[in-house]
Amino acid sequence: MLKIHGIPRSRAFRCIWAAEEAGLPYEVVPLGFAPGFKLERPLAINPNNKIPALEDGSLVLFESLAINMHIARKAGAPLMPSGxxxxxxxxxxxxxxxxxxxxxxxxxxxxxxxxxxxxxxxxxxxxxxxxxxxxxxxxxxxxxxxxxxxxxxxxxxxxxxxxxxxxxxxxxxxxxxxxxxxxxxxxxxxxxxxxxxxxxxx
Ligand SMILES: N[C@@H](CCC(=O)N[C@@H](CS)C(=O)NCC(=O)O)C(=O)O
Incomplete structure (x- = not known):
């Protein structure tokens, strides 16, 4: 099960969309904003302290678009083509x-x-x-x-x-x-x- 840390009203939206297109099971672990676009609590698994972050088993990733590449690679073609x-x-x-x-x-x-x-x-x-x-x-x-x-x-x-x-x-x-x-x-x-x-x- 993919664990997407963040909220849909953030760049976590991108990863939720990718998980949906990939047809992979996922859960969203909610973490939103305090005033001034700051996180409402620290996110220890991301050294940048930003959302989103992904947990996939023992793999932890940050950067929304890198997370999407990982999700798409798991799904394969047509979402992630080859060559x-x-x-x-x-x-x-x-x-x-x-x-x-x-x-x-x-x-x-x-x-x-x-x-x-x-x-x-x-x-x-x-x-x-x-x-x-x-x-x-x-x-x-x-x-x-x-x-x-x-x-x-x-x-x-x-x-x-x-x-x-x-x-x-x-x-x-x-x-x-x-x-x-x-x-x-x-x-x-x-x-x-x-x-x-x-x-x-x-
Ligand atoms: N390049 C990063 C940017 C992540 C980012 O800036 N996330 C924002 C929310 S969309 C955030 O966590 N802001 C809280 C903060 O900067 O304290 C990515 O694409 O994942």
Whole structure:
């Protein structure tokens, strides 16, 4: 049984979605936030003291997207393909973490996450400008295929769509990126995505 430490209203959502897609049994060990996005108690199994963390038998992992790769590897294809496509999964997962997430978070904190009085509109605008530049790259990629690796949904889609999920849900303007919007709609309304989203939004 996978043990996902965190709450669905955190990056643990990504891992819950991955466990759902993998069809693996899991439990969520709830740990949420005190004011200021700090954890309400220390999480000893993660040296970074952040959520999520995963326990899978004797294995303990941190980093939400690494946890998702582990879960997908256990499930195998089609969620985790083999050969060159496994390398493409790595590429898109690192792209999600390094090219997309910093800018999504800059926009998110200043557009909806922080209390209104603490938001800085110029920071939201700077995050959006940087993210839009990356979304233009993604738009061109998705012009040739429905999912990142081709015709099938994989953990690459899951990882990137879960990084963009908060923006998609909270009014980010995707008008200039219709292919990205259609891809996000498809990923985030899959039955297993809806099962994970129900825990977060419901
Ligand atoms: N890169 C890490 C980031 C983890 C992270 O920042 N988690 C937030 C919640 S989504 C957290 O634990 N914040 C509490 C804190 O920083 O004290 C991952 O993807 O797992």
């Amino acid at each position: 060159d496509d496994a390398s493409r999964v790595d590429q898109w997962t690192l792209w999600a973490a390094t090219e997309a997430e910093p800018h999504v978070m800059r926009w998110s904190y200043n557009a909806y996450l922080k209390p209104e009085a603490e938001r800085v509109p110029a920071e939201a605008a700077a995050g959006k400008e940087a993210l839009d530049a990356r979304l233009a790259v993604l738009e061109a990629e998705l012009a040739t295929r429905p999912y990142l690796l081709g015709d099938a949904f994989t953990v690459a889609d899951l990882n990137l769509a879960s990084v963009l999920y908060g923006s998609w849900l909270n009014g980010y303007d995707y008008t200039r990126f219709p292919k990205v919007k259609a891809w996000l709609d498809a990923c985030l309304t899959r039955p297993k995505a809806l099962a994970a989203r129900k825990q977060r939004e419901g």
